[in-house]
Amino acid sequence: MTVLVxxxxxxxxxxxxxxxxxxxxxxxxxxxxxxxxxxxxGENAAGVAQEALKFGASSALACDDPTLTTxxxxxxxxxxxxxxxxxxxxxxxxxxxxAGRELAxxxxxxxxxxxxxxxVELSVAxxxxxxxxxxxxxxxxxxxxxxxxxxxxxxxxxRAFKAPAExxxxxxxxxxxxxxxxxxxxxxxxxxxAEAGTVNLTDAAIIISGGRGMANNxxxxxxxxxxxxxxxxxxxxxxxxQPLADVLGGAIGASRAAVDAGYISYAHQVGQTGKTVSPDxxxxxxxxxxxxxxxxMRTSKVIVAINKDAEAPIFKMARYGLVGDVFQIVxxxxxxxxxxxxx
Amino acid sequence: MQIVTFTxxxxxxxxxxxxxxxxxITWGGASTVVNPWDEYALEEAIVQAKNIGGKATVIAxxxxxxxxxxxxxLAMGLDEAVRIEDPALDPVDGLSYAAAAAAAVNKLxxxxxxxxxxxxxxxxxxxxxxxxxxxxGFPLLTSVSKILAIDTAAGTIQVERTLxxxxxxxxxxxxxxxxxxxEINEPRYPSFIGIRKASKATIPVWSLADLGVSLPVRRxxxxxxxxxxxxxxxxEMIDGEPAVQAKLLVDRLLEEKVL
Ligand SMILES: Cc1cc2nc3c(=O)[nH]c(=O)nc-3n(C[C@H](O)[C@H](O)[C@H](O)COP(=O)(O)OP(=O)(O)OC[C@H]3O[C@@H](n4cnc5c(N)ncnc54)[C@H](O)[C@@H]3O)c2cc1C
Ligand SMILES: Nc1ncnc2c1ncn2[C@@H]1O[C@H](COP(=O)(O)O)[C@@H](O)[C@H]1O
Numbered sequence: 001m002t003v004l005v006x007x008x009x010x011x012x013x014x015x016x017x018x019x020x021x022x023x024x025x026x027x028x029x030x031x032x033x034x035x036x037x038x039x040x041x042g043e044n045a046a047g048v049a050q051e052a053l054k055f056g057a058s059s060a061l062a063c064d065d066p067t068l069t070t071x072x073x074x075x076x077x078x079x080x081x082x083x084x085x086x087x088x089x090x091x092x093x094x095x096x097x098x099a100g101r102e103l104a105x106x107x108x109x110x111x112x113x114x115x116x117x118x119x120v121e122l123s124v125a126x127x128x129x130x131x132x133x134x135x136x137x138x139x140x141x142x143x144x145x146x147x148x149x150x151x152x153x154x155x156x157x158x159r160a161f162k163a164p165a166e167x168x169x170x171x172x173x174x175x176x177x178x179x180x181x182x183x184x185x186x187x188x189x190x191x192x193x194a195e196a197g198t199v200n201l202t203d204a205a206i207i208i209s210g211g212r213g214m215a216n217n218x219x220x221x222x223x224x225x226x227x228x229x230x231x232x233x234x235x236x237x238x239x240x241x242q243p244l245a246d247v248l249g250g251a252i253g254a255s256r257a258a259v260d261a262g263y264i265s266y267a268h269q270v271g272q273t274g275k276t277v278s279p280d281x282x283x284x285x286x287x288x289x290x291x292x293x294x295x296x297m298r299t300s301k302v303i304v305a306i307n308k309d310a311e312a313p314i315f316k317m318a319r320y321g322l323v324g325d326v327f328q329i330v331x332x333x334x335x336x337x338x339x340x341x342x343x
Numbered sequence: 344m345q346i347v348t349f350t351x352x353x354x355x356x357x358x359x360x361x362x363x364x365x366x367x368i369t370w371g372g373a374s375t376v377v378n379p380w381d382e383y384a385l386e387e388a389i390v391q392a393k394n395i396g397g398k399a400t401v402i403a404x405x406x407x408x409x410x411x412x413x414x415x416x417l418a419m420g421l422d423e424a425v426r427i428e429d430p431a432l433d434p435v436d437g438l439s440y441a442a443a444a445a446a447a448v449n450k451l452x453x454x455x456x457x458x459x460x461x462x463x464x465x466x467x468x469x470x471x472x473x474x475x476x477x478x479x480g481f482p483l484l485t486s487v488s489k490i491l492a493i494d495t496a497a498g499t500i501q502v503e504r505t506l507x508x509x510x511x512x513x514x515x516x517x518x519x520x521x522x523x524x525x526e527i528n529e530p531r532y533p534s535f536i537g538i539r540k541a542s543k544a545t546i547p548v549w550s551l552a553d554l555g556v557s558l559p560v561r562r563x564x565x566x567x568x569x570x571x572x573x574x575x576x577x578x579e580m581i582d583g584e585p586a587v588q589a590k591l592l593v594d595r596l597l598e599e600k601v602l
Binding site: 117135139188194248305323332335341 | 354356357359360361362368379380437438441464465466470471472473474475476477478482483484485486501506507508510511512513514515516525526559560561562563564565566567568570571574576578579580581582585586589590593595597599601602
């Protein structure tokens with residue numbers, strides 16, 4: 001009896017948020033007086049499993065097989081389902097990434113287990129797992145609990161739980177076999193085209209977001225540019241917001257208006273139909289703060305709003321508000337930070 | 344041959360959603376809309392049904408309020424709509440939803456493709472799509488941004504998926520469960536004639552007995568919904584010349600220890 005935690009990897013390395021899943025797994029495991037078993041699948045599984053022992057797992061399972069090298073839902077899901085069916089853990093925990101979400105749901109369906117998704121708080125009471133999660137685009141909280149015996153599949157929001165501190169490893173790594181052979185896997189990857197400059201908004205501790213107002217760039221578009229508005233906005237994202245993100249080591253977000261207008265790609269969109277983020281610091285630049293935008297960033301620890309309109313709704317949720325022109329304030333802020341942080 | 348898609352009504356995304364003193368969720372007088380993510384799946388169902396020469400059916404699970412979403416779907420051009428309602432499905436949890444939805448797909452004939460939107464904007468878990476795929480035993484392709492080819496004779500499909508790190512082209516056998524992203528198409532607006540036709544349509548309602556399915560044991564309960572704790576932050580406005588604002592803001596952010 002244990003709590004299983006799936007450690008998501010990328011290129012043979014653990015994603016940093018995966019250790020948060022170990023932290024959440026320990027919360028549940030402590031409630032039942034059991035240990036945490038990390039499960040690592042794919043490239044360098046044994047190496048990452050060894051590392052999991054340093055981050056608080058009391059044992060680890062590793063499976064490295066040619067069918068598992070990179071993440072594939074169809075190949076990964078049955079391994080976790082089989083572990084749950086065979087070992088009846090109290091819980092299976094994963095971070096609510098795209099992969100974590102689909103694996104947890106698959107295991108719940110395969111094994112008729114409870115599922116609690118995208119939770120931000122966890123506890124164990126009377127032998128049941130109790131979880132809180134935001135619903136209705138973060139406008140409300142729901143508190144749900146597992147019932148009866150059996151395993152609870154849990155996905156946790158990134159940055160909602162603390163990763164255990166790295167310490168000395170104890171426990172051992174066991175190797176387990178894959179479940180499906182390549183012949184019985186019905187989905188086949190034909191090609192993959194990596195996109196340069198991927199954005200990792202959900203993991204970011206600092207996010208600088210730009211809105212529609214980024215098109216009010218005072219710089220003139222060069223002659224012959226087809227769409228001056230788009231050029232100005234793209235220039236503003238690259239040369240006004242990016243330098244600020246660079247000094248802070250932050251990621252770039254955007255409002256839907258900015259994405260829809262073609263200023264920046266959809267991968268950057270924050271909000272109800274974009275990403276939900278909760279960084280330590282969120283700086284909203286020329287974003288009015290529509291309710292659908294708030295839905296994606298309201299759980300940020302400190303929100304700074306920079307907007308020329310003192311009546312913009314974003315000021316109602318900000319901790320610090322700066323009324324003024326982003327094209328003056330942001331460069332001043334970048335310069336100030338460079339000086340103060342000694343960069 | 345047919346394509347099945349699922350949808351439901353959700354509160355308008357601009358609605359003020361609250362928990363009343365009775366613990367029930369209200370969204371004031373605001374209307375409901377078809378779950379915005381599903382518009383892309385509905386559009387794709389219409390397009391692909393034409394493409395393979397089959398029909399497109401839309402299903403909602405839940406009470407009468409979801410008929411709105413079904414009427415919208417019919418007005419867009421879906422061929423048929425069905426609603427599934429049963430006292431045993433109230434409230435519905437993931438497992439029972441998946442069991443009912445899978446039974447409904449099995450009741451329909453010769454289903455090649457089951458389409459979903461990314462998630463439901465209100466409870467938004469996107470777990471339903473996955474659970475149905477597993478209950479049906481169909482392969483699953485999430486985040487599909489383009490259907491490149493469907494070969495019904497060979498029983499295969501090729502799609503492009505937009506993943507966090509890039510674009511993946513992948514093939515699968517049919518039937519398959521797919522969830523689509525907003526890049527896949529531009530959903531059409533219902534035509535005037537479509538709206539007229541849909542308003543007259545009677546939508547069949549199936550019970551669990553009609554589906555011949557019994558539900559798995561309920562594994563989760565929602566204990567309570569609550570409003571967000573009031574935001575304790577007061578906004579502090581930082582005035583002055585840009586350079587002064589910048590300096591004061593950095594002072595504050597250093598105090599907050601977020602840099
Ligand atoms: C179903 C649905 C889902 C949606 N999902 C999302 C979502 O996921 N994310 C999202 O963001 N939106 C979403 N929206 C859209 C949302 O309602 C707003 O339209 C959008 O957030 C507005 O973006 P914005 O703040 O950039 O633009 P605007 O509202 O136009 O605001 C621009 C702001 O920039 C300020 N400004 C302009 N120039 C300057 C300058 N030089 N200096 C300083 N300030 C300046 C203006 O004062 C203004 O406040 C959704 C809408 C719907 C209906
Ligand atoms: N009760 C329901 N009836 C029909 N479709 C639903 C229902 N609940 C969720 N869906 C669909 O399932 C997909 C994923 O939703 P969810 O898992 O709730 O985020 C979306 O396309 C939803 O519209």
